Amino acid sequence: MAAGPEFETSAARKVLIAEDDANIVESLSFVLGRAGFEVGAALDGNEVLRRLRVEPFDVLVLDLMLPRRNGFEVLKAIKAEPTLRALPVLVLTAKGQPQDRRLVETIGAEAFMTKPFSNTDLVEAVRRLVRS
Amino acid sequence: MTPLPLVGPRIRDRRRALGVTQAGLASTLGISASYLNLIEAGRRRIGGALLKQIAEALDLGIDDLDGAAERRVLSDLAELAAEPLLVGLRLDPATALQLAGHHPGWARALVTLHRAWLDRGRTVSALSDRLRHDPFLPDAVHKLLTRVAAIKSSAEIVQGAQDLAPDQLRRFAVIVGSDSQRLAELAQVLAAYFERAHTAVRSVTPVGEVDDFLADRGHHFPALEDAAEALRGAAGITGDGAQHAEAGLANYLARAHGEHLPPASPRMALARRAAELACSDGPLADELRRATTLTNEAARRRAGQVLTDYLAAAVLMPYDAFLAAARAMRFDAEALGRTFDTGFAAACERLTTLHRPGAEGPPFALMRVDAAGYLSRRVPLPRLPMPRHGSACPLWAAYQALQSPGAIVRQLVEFPGGERFVMVARTVEQPGPGFPMPRRLASLMLACDALYADQTIYGDGLDLSSTAPALPVGPNCRICTRTGCAYRQEDPMIDA
Numbered sequence: 001m002a003a004g005p006e007f008e009t010s011a012a013r014k015v016l017i018a019e020d021d022a023n024i025v026e027s028l029s030f031v032l033g034r035a036g037f038e039v040g041a042a043l044d045g046n047e048v049l050r051r052l053r054v055e056p057f058d059v060l061v062l063d064l065m066l067p068r069r070n071g072f073e074v075l076k077a078i079k080a081e082p083t084l085r086a087l088p089v090l091v092l093t094a095k096g097q098p099q100d101r102r103l104v105e106t107i108g109a110e111a112f113m114t115k116p117f118s119n120t121d122l123v124e125a126v127r128r129l130v131r132s
Numbered sequence: 133m134t135p136l137p138l139v140g141p142r143i144r145d146r147r148r149a150l151g152v153t154q155a156g157l158a159s160t161l162g163i164s165a166s167y168l169n170l171i172e173a174g175r176r177r178i179g180g181a182l183l184k185q186i187a188e189a190l191d192l193g194i195d196d197l198d199g200a201a202e203r204r205v206l207s208d209l210a211e212l213a214a215e216p217l218l219v220g221l222r223l224d225p226a227t228a229l230q231l232a233g234h235h236p237g238w239a240r241a242l243v244t245l246h247r248a249w250l251d252r253g254r255t256v257s258a259l260s261d262r263l264r265h266d267p268f269l270p271d272a273v274h275k276l277l278t279r280v281a282a283i284k285s286s287a288e289i290v291q292g293a294q295d296l297a298p299d300q301l302r303r304f305a306v307i308v309g310s311d312s313q314r315l316a317e318l319a320q321v322l323a324a325y326f327e328r329a330h331t332a333v334r335s336v337t338p339v340g341e342v343d344d345f346l347a348d349r350g351h352h353f354p355a356l357e358d359a360a361e362a363l364r365g366a367a368g369i370t371g372d373g374a375q376h377a378e379a380g381l382a383n384y385l386a387r388a389h390g391e392h393l394p395p396a397s398p399r400m401a402l403a404r405r406a407a408e409l410a411c412s413d414g415p416l417a418d419e420l421r422r423a424t425t426l427t428n429e430a431a432r433r434r435a436g437q438v439l440t441d442y443l444a445a446a447v448l449m450p451y452d453a454f455l456a457a458a459r460a461m462r463f464d465a466e467a468l469g470r471t472f473d474t475g476f477a478a479a480c481e482r483l484t485t486l487h488r489p490g491a492e493g494p495p496f497a498l499m500r501v502d503a504a505g506y507l508s509r510r511v512p513l514p515r516l517p518m519p520r521h522g523s524a525c526p527l528w529a530a531y532q533a534l535q536s537p538g539a540i541v542r543q544l545v546e547f548p549g550g551e552r553f554v555m556v557a558r559t560v561e562q563p564g565p566g567f568p569m570p571r572r573l574a575s576l577m578l579a580c581d582a583l584y585a586d587q588t589i590y591g592d593g594l595d596l597s598s599t600a601p602a603l604p605v606g607p608n609c610r611i612c613t614r615t616g617c618a619y620r621q622e623d624p625m626i627d628a
Binding site: 021023024026027028030031065068069070072073076094099102103107114115116117118119120 | 284515581
């Protein structure tokens with residue numbers, strides 16, 4: 001199984017999951033945790049930015065439809081903030097419409113994945129972002 | 133009201149149908165048979181009491197005889213003949229009179245069908261708009277996919293169960309179970325929606341086709357930008373802006389094509405004519421040839437005009453110079469119109485074309501609307517719904533601007549689906565016949581996603597975060613889901 005433990009490549013790497021669906025947060029935390037990542041979660045857009053400003057993360061997995069401050073805004077704020085700009089962002093969304101994807105790419109997301117995703121692909125995408 | 137000449141034949145037809153002789157009807161009416169003969173032959177015009185008397189004697193409504201019904205049918209037939217679909221038949225308005233007079237039933241049948249056809253067309257486009265922009269659908273699909281994602285992710289964990297602790301296994305099995313239940317409920321809601329709604333249909337009007345064509349091409353035509361640069365070179369235009377281009381274009385027209393436009397011709401007209409003469413066989417024809425989605429001549433003609441205007445604008449407002457100025461002026465359309473001497477309207481149009489890969493401006497939507505609500509220009513954005521037919525939401529800045537001509541109206545608006553835009557509108561005076569005829573005033577509106585508004589002067593002083601207060605608007609009443617709106621003019625087509 002590709003999602004098996006691989007501590008040697010991803011030890012101590014921190015991933016923040018920005019997602020408002022508790023079940024998805026739970027399963028993602030589990031698979032990323034099993035893949036050796038240290039995982040944090042934020043349930044709304046404001047919390048994402050608050051967490052990122054006080055705690056260093058290596059990758060952000062960002063859902064677009066977040067309460068309080070949507071994923072577009074969060075992404076834009078990250079890319080506008082000199083201390084956060086370098087953080088790789090994997091945008092995760094159920095709204096796989098091409099216009100959303102274009103908008104996200106314009107703002108500057110590093111990767112894009114639509115729901116439903118496979119755990120293996122997601123872990124692989126996070127690994128790729130950590131390496132780059 | 134003076135009856136039409138057809139009143140006579142109608143009286144005769146009706147009299148004969150009732151089996152009454154001319155002499156018999158004349159005596160009932162207390163007039164001579166020869167006078168009735170003249171009336172029936174259409175050689176005497178009658179009205180007032182006698183007409184009323186005849187209507188009663190023949191058991192007809194007065195509007196069947198005094199021409200009112202006939203005039204209605206005639207005006208309806210005239211409207212029908214003006215239908216773009218029928219223009220090629222070159223229907224003679226004079227023959228409508230004969231049709232309505234001699235075959236009133238057929239005339240009415242045509243008019244009835246025309247009305248039903250118009251009505252169907254409006255229904256179809258409203259449904260199509262509704263389905264494309266209905267906030268319910270993306271929302272439902274989003275929820276659906278979120279549930280599927282949760283189930284899939286948990287199911288994958290359960291599948292690799294060999295290295296899983298029993299309590300973990302149970303936990304993810306519970307998630308799969310509960311999310312499957314929610315997924316089933318969502319699917320039922322969606323199925324119920326489609327029982328009420330209908331299938332979307334693509335527009336078949338020329339305007340709609342051209343809109344689709346421009347949208348497919350992303351409102352940017354690299355070949356025309358190149359052609360504009362070449363034309364500037366050929367005309368020896370060096371500076372930016374229309375003022376610099378004026379003399380060059382006039383000389384070019386005279387030198388290369390032997391044309392002399394009247395002095396003081398609008399600069400845009402000079403540029404358009406030069407574009408037409410220089411490029412109608414070249415880049416303009418090439419673009420049109422590639423426009424395979426245009427199905428009829430009317431649409432191709434309209435697309436040709438739009439592309440010529442594009443080229444003319446690119447001559448007067450060259451891409452690089454315009455983009456640089458726009459960035460420096462933070463996309464202030466009025467200031468750009470002054471800088472390039474083309475005016476507010478042309479600057480707004482040009483702002484919607486800044487999509488050169490690698491040198492892009494923020495995406496702008498554009499619409500132009502007159503006081504009657506007629507929408508004559510429409511550049512939508514993927515996330516900004518704009519009706520193909522009829523009016524948009526009365527709250528949009530485009531309509532508000534008509535209440536204060538000449539002043540810029542700016543709004544931060546939110547659609548029922550949560551999409552936010554900054555809308556900016558101002559009236560523009562269009563050339564008209566002058567006093568004593570009314571001014572030709574239209575309202576021109578630019579809109580951009582609230583996410584981009586901070587790059588523009590129009591975002592200044594606004595709180596652009598998604599939780600800040602914004603004016604709640606909709607696409608248009610027929611397809612809007614805001615049931616309690618005080619500005620509603622029409623009932624929604626489908627209950628949300």
